[in-house]
Amino acid sequence: MQTYKNTTDSAFNWITIYKAANTLEANIVKGLIQAGGIECKVVGEMLQGALGEIPFDQAQVSIQVYAIKERHARQILVNYQQVKQSAPDWVCPNCNEHNGSTFDFCWSCETLKND
Template sequence: MKRVHIAPTLLDAQLVVDALSSLGIVSHIFNANAAGALGEVPFLQAQPEVWVEDDTRECQAREVLVDFLNVKPSAEKICPHCGEHNPGNFLSCWQCGSLLPD
């Protein structure tokens, strides 16, 4: 196993694991329950860590994470059907369900 990421929060670690999993890269979160030990152990030893199971996929996982962690939120999309503002990553309008433009 190889460590590929140290996350600031458990939620961030889970998002990374999910992104890797979607590409078939098996990974695990270590220190998932270590936040309660803050103050007793050094801060850096209590952060959630993402480790890949297959050492040969470490480089691929790191490349994926570079792109995944540097994604900027896209601009808002305005629904052509009802005029509602939607986050840029939505594919359909949250208000009326119509497809949004790319």
């Protein structure tokens, strides 16, 4: 008698695919992955307030997806990291706030980025 491993169960396990620098970046990545049609979740978001009280590595914010969607999600991450590395940060023409390269709107006043 042969025994078969049920691969369906493992395909729907949550796996970590990205460790973000902070909660803001985690939510940007989450939005990109969800825009790609992939269900995902942010883990560790609530622990950010405890930094200093608990070790940094235990308070990291990460993104998780189902194992079956890992390959597609990693393709989205590659694109995100390429844009992040190649695009310069920008200063809002309205309020002069410094914004990261991945922001399309000013985080302070919501003015659209002028390319």
